[in-house]
Amino acid sequence: MHLWLIPLLPLAGAAINGLLGRRFSKSTVTAVGLLFPGAAMLWTWKVAFQFTASQAPYIENHGTWLRAGDFVVNYSLYLDQLSLLMILIVTGVGFLIHVYSVGYMAHEGGYYRYFSYLNLFMFFMLTLVLASNYLLMFVGWEGVGLASYLLIGFFFLRDSASSAGKKAFIVNRIGDFGFLIALFLMIKHFGTLNFDDVFAKAAGADVGLLTAIGLLLLVGAAGKSAQLPLYVWLPDAMEGPTPVSALIHAATMVTAGVYMITRSHVIFDHAPDAAAAVAVIGALTALFAATIGLVQHDIKRVLAYSTVSQLGYMVMACGVAAYSAGMFHLMTHAFFKALLFLAAGSVIHGLGGEQDMRKMGGLRHDMPWTFWTMTMATFAITGVPMFSGFFSKDEILWRTFASGHTVLWFIGWFTAFLTAFYMFRLWFLTFFGEFRGQPAHGAHETPGREHHQHEGHAHESPKVMLVPLVILAVLSVIGGWIGVPPALAGSNHFEHFLDPVLLSSASAEATGVAQPATEDFAPERTLAVSAIGAGVAGFLLAWLMYSRRRDLPAKLREQFQGAYTMLENKYYVDEFYGAAVVKPLIEGSRAVLWKFIDQGLIDGTVNESAAAARDVSNSFRRMQSGNIRSYAGWIAAGAAVVIAYMLYMGVR
Amino acid sequence: MVPIAYYLVLSAILFGCGVAGFLVKRNIITIFMCIELMLNGVNLAFVAFAAHWGRLSGQVFVFFVMVVAAAEAAVGLAIIIAVFRTRETLNVDRVNLLKL
Numbered sequence: 001m002h003l004w005l006i007p008l009l010p011l012a013g014a015a016i017n018g019l020l021g022r023r024f025s026k027s028t029v030t031a032v033g034l035l036f037p038g039a040a041m042l043w044t045w046k047v048a049f050q051f052t053a054s055q056a057p058y059i060e061n062h063g064t065w066l067r068a069g070d071f072v073v074n075y076s077l078y079l080d081q082l083s084l085l086m087i088l089i090v091t092g093v094g095f096l097i098h099v100y101s102v103g104y105m106a107h108e109g110g111y112y113r114y115f116s117y118l119n120l121f122m123f124f125m126l127t128l129v130l131a132s133n134y135l136l137m138f139v140g141w142e143g144v145g146l147a148s149y150l151l152i153g154f155f156f157l158r159d160s161a162s163s164a165g166k167k168a169f170i171v172n173r174i175g176d177f178g179f180l181i182a183l184f185l186m187i188k189h190f191g192t193l194n195f196d197d198v199f200a201k202a203a204g205a206d207v208g209l210l211t212a213i214g215l216l217l218l219v220g221a222a223g224k225s226a227q228l229p230l231y232v233w234l235p236d237a238m239e240g241p242t243p244v245s246a247l248i249h250a251a252t253m254v255t256a257g258v259y260m261i262t263r264s265h266v267i268f269d270h271a272p273d274a275a276a277a278v279a280v281i282g283a284l285t286a287l288f289a290a291t292i293g294l295v296q297h298d299i300k301r302v303l304a305y306s307t308v309s310q311l312g313y314m315v316m317a318c319g320v321a322a323y324s325a326g327m328f329h330l331m332t333h334a335f336f337k338a339l340l341f342l343a344a345g346s347v348i349h350g351l352g353g354e355q356d357m358r359k360m361g362g363l364r365h366d367m368p369w370t371f372w373t374m375t376m377a378t379f380a381i382t383g384v385p386m387f388s389g390f391f392s393k394d395e396i397l398w399r400t401f402a403s404g405h406t407v408l409w410f411i412g413w414f415t416a417f418l419t420a421f422y423m424f425r426l427w428f429l430t431f432f433g434e435f436r437g438q439p440a441h442g443a444h445e446t447p448g449r450e451h452h453q454h455e456g457h458a459h460e461s462p463k464v465m466l467v468p469l470v471i472l473a474v475l476s477v478i479g480g481w482i483g484v485p486p487a488l489a490g491s492n493h494f495e496h497f498l499d500p501v502l503l504s505s506a507s508a509e510a511t512g513v514a515q516p517a518t519e520d521f522a523p524e525r526t527l528a529v530s531a532i533g534a535g536v537a538g539f540l541l542a543w544l545m546y547s548r549r550r551d552l553p554a555k556l557r558e559q560f561q562g563a564y565t566m567l568e569n570k571y572y573v574d575e576f577y578g579a580a581v582v583k584p585l586i587e588g589s590r591a592v593l594w595k596f597i598d599q600g601l602i603d604g605t606v607n608e609s610a611a612a613a614r615d616v617s618n619s620f621r622r623m624q625s626g627n628i629r630s631y632a633g634w635i636a637a638g639a640a641v642v643i644a645y646m647l648y649m650g651v652r
Numbered sequence: 653m654v655p656i657a658y659y660l661v662l663s664a665i666l667f668g669c670g671v672a673g674f675l676v677k678r679n680i681i682t683i684f685m686c687i688e689l690m691l692n693g694v695n696l697a698f699v700a701f702a703a704h705w706g707r708l709s710g711q712v713f714v715f716f717v718m719v720v721a722a723a724e725a726a727v728g729l730a731i732i733i734a735v736f737r738t739r740e741t742l743n744v745d746r747v748n749l750l751k752l
Contacts, residue, residue: 625748626748626749626750627745628744628745628747628748629675629678629744629745632674632675632683633675636671636674636675
C-alpha cells in the first residue's frame with residue numbers, strides 16, 4: 001500500500017510546474033496541475049478500499065531521518081481511520097478546488113506559479129496528516145504555513161496582499177513556537193516523538209507535565225486553526241485568490257490544528273485542565289468571531305469569521321473529548337465551507353471583482369447555479385435538518401451538554417443563532433432584492449485581476465467552476481448521513497468508524513459519554529430541537545432585517561452606534577496588537593538592536609579597530625618622511641637605545 | 653703615560669661631534685665629512701685600547717675600518733655626483749622624492 005505516493009505525487013506536480021511551468025503553455029500547466037493531485041486522490045481511494053480496520057495502524061517506514069543517541073526519528077507514514085479520513089478530505093476537496101481554479105485563475109498572471117504553490121500545499125498537508133511522528137508532522141505543519149504565505153501573497157504586487165501573507169506566517173510562527181516547546185518537552189521526558197510511543201508513555205506520566213504539553217499544543221493549534229488570540233491572520237488572508245481561501249483557510253490547513261489535537265487525544269485525556277482550556281478557547285472563539293461576522297460588508301470577510309467560529313466549534317468539541325464529533329464537523333465543514341467560498345468566488349468572478357455585499361443583490365436570477373449551490377451550503381452551515389451541518393453541529397452541542405459543560409453548550413447554542421443570522425444575512429444581501437452595484441464597470445481596486453465588461457448583468461461562471469460547486473453541494477447535503485446519531489434513528493457509522501482510534505487507553509472512561517447508558521434519547525432530541533430553533537430564529541431575524549424591512553439595519557446601527565462600531569472594527573484587536581506587541585517590538589528593535597548593537601557595537605568594533613589601526617600607522621608614518629636627515633636622526637636614536645641597553649646589561 | 657681615559661674622552665668627543673654634525677648639517681659633503689669624523693673617533697678608541705692592553709687586534713681592526721671608510725667614501729661620492737647631476741643641489745633636504 002504505497003502510502004508515500006499520496007504526498008509525493010503533488011510534490012512532483014509542484015516541482016514540474018514550479019521549475020518548468022514558465023515555459024509551458026497554459027494547457028500543459030493545467031494538465032500537470034490537475035494530473036498529480038488527481039492521481040493522489042485516486043490512489044487515496046484505492047488505499048481506502050483496501051483498508052480494513054484490522055490493519056490499523058498501518059505504519060510505512062522509509063528509513064531513519066535522524067538519530068541522536070536513543071532518540072530516533074524515522075520517515076514513516078501512519079495510516080489509521082483518522083488519517084484515512086483526513087487524506088480523503090484533503091485529496092478530494094483539494095482536487096475539486098484545483099479544477100475550480102482552472103476556471104477562476106484563467107485570466108490571472110502567474111498561472112503556473114499558482115498551481116505549483118497549490119500542489120506544494122497539498123504535499124505538505126498530506127505529509128502533516130500521514131506523519132507517524134510529531135517531527136514529520138511539524139515539517140508538514142511548517143510547510144503548510146509556508147504555502148499559505150506564498151498563496152495569500154500571490155498577488156504580491158499589492159501591498160495589502162504581501163502584508164497579509166507576512167502576517168499569516170508570523171502569527172502562525174508564534175503558535176509554532178508553542179508547538180515546538182511541547183515537542184521539546186516530549187523529547188526530554190518521553191525520549192521519542194513517535195505517536196505510538198509517546199501515547200504509550202503518556203498514559204503513566206505526570207499530570208503536570210501532560211498539562212503543560214497539552215497547553216502548548218493548544219497554542220500551536222490556536223495559531224494554525226485561528227483560535228483566540230491568534231486568529232487575526234485569517235480575515236486578512238482573504239487577500240489571496242478565493243480558491244486559496246476555500247482550500248487552505250476553510251477546508252484543510254486550518255483544520256490541521258483540530259487534527260493535531262485529535263491525534264494527541266491521549267495527552268488531553270490524561271490532562272483535564274488542558275482539555276478544559278481547549279474547550280473554553282474553542283467556545284469563546286466561536287462566539288467572538290460570530291459577533292464580528294454579523295456586521296462585515298465584504299462577503300469573504302463574513303465567511304472568514306465564520307470559519308474561525310466553526311473552527312471554534314471543532315476545538316470546543318475536542319476540549320470536551322467529543323473528538324469524533326469534532327472530526328465529523330471538520331468533514332462537513334470542509335464540504336460546505338469550501339462550497340461557500342467557491343460560490344462566493346463565483347459571485348465575485350461574475351461581478352468582475354466586486355466583494356462588497358452592499359453592492360450586490362438580486363443575483364439569484366443571473367447566477368442560478370451559484371445561487372442554488374450556495375443555498376445548499378448555507379442551509380448546511382446553519383443547521384437546517386437533514387443537511388450535513390445539522391448532524392455534525394448537533395452532535396457537538398449534544399456532547400458538550402451531556403458531558404456537563406452547560407455554559408459552553410449555551411455559548412455554542414447562541415453562536416448557532418448568530419451563525420444562522422449572519423449566513424442568511426449574506427444570502428439575502430447577495431441574492432435577493434435589487435442589484436445595488438454599478439453595472440458594467442470594469443474598474444476595481446485589485447491590480448493583477450482581469451475584469452469582464454458586461455452590460456449591467458453579472459454572468460454565471462463557466463462549467464469548470466460550476467461542476468465542483470455542484471459536487472460539493474451534493475456532499476453538503478448527504479455528507480452528514482453517515483453520522484446520524486441513534487437518537488434520530490441512525491446508527492452513527494462515522495463515530496464507530498473512528499472509535500478504534502479514539503477509544504484507545506482510558507479515553508472511554510474519561511469521556512464518559514462514549515455510549516449512552518440507557519436508551520433515553522429525550523434530552524438529545526430536545527437539544528436538537530433547540531438547535532433548530534436557534535437556526536430558525538436567526539433566519540427569521542435576517543429575513544426581517546434584510547428582506548422585509550430593509551430600513552431596520554440602518555436604524556439599529558444608529559441606535560447601537562457604539563456596539564456597531566466596535567464590531568465593525570473587529571473589537572480593535574488588530575490595533576491593540578499593533579500597539580501592544582508590534583510597535584514596542586519595532587521601536588525596541590530600532591533603538592536597541594539596530595542603533596545600539598548593530599550600529600554601535602558591531603559596526604563600532606569594526607570601525608574602531610580600523611580607526612585604531614589608522615591612528616597607529618599615522619604615528620608610524622612620521623618615520624617615513626622622505627627627509628634624509630630625519631632618517632639619520634632615527635638611526636642615531638636607535639643606535640643610542642641599543643648602546644644604552646648594552647651598557648645597562650653590562651652594568652647588571 | 654697618558655691615562656687611557658683621556659683618549660677615550662677625546663674619541664667620544666670626536667664621535668659626538670660627528671653625530672651632531674651628521675644630524676644637523678644640510679650639505680651632503682659636510683655630512684660625509686662627519687661620517688669620516690665618527691669613523692676616526694672610533695679608530696682612536698680602538699688604537700687606545702690596543703696600546704693599553706698591548707694587543708694587536710685593535711690596530712688590525714683599525715685597518716678594516718679604514719678600508720671600509722675608503723670604499724664607502726668612494727661609493728658615496730659617486731652617488732652624490734649622480735644625485736647632483738639631476739637635482740642640481742647639495743641640500744640633503746631637497747632629495748626627498750624617489751621620483752625625479
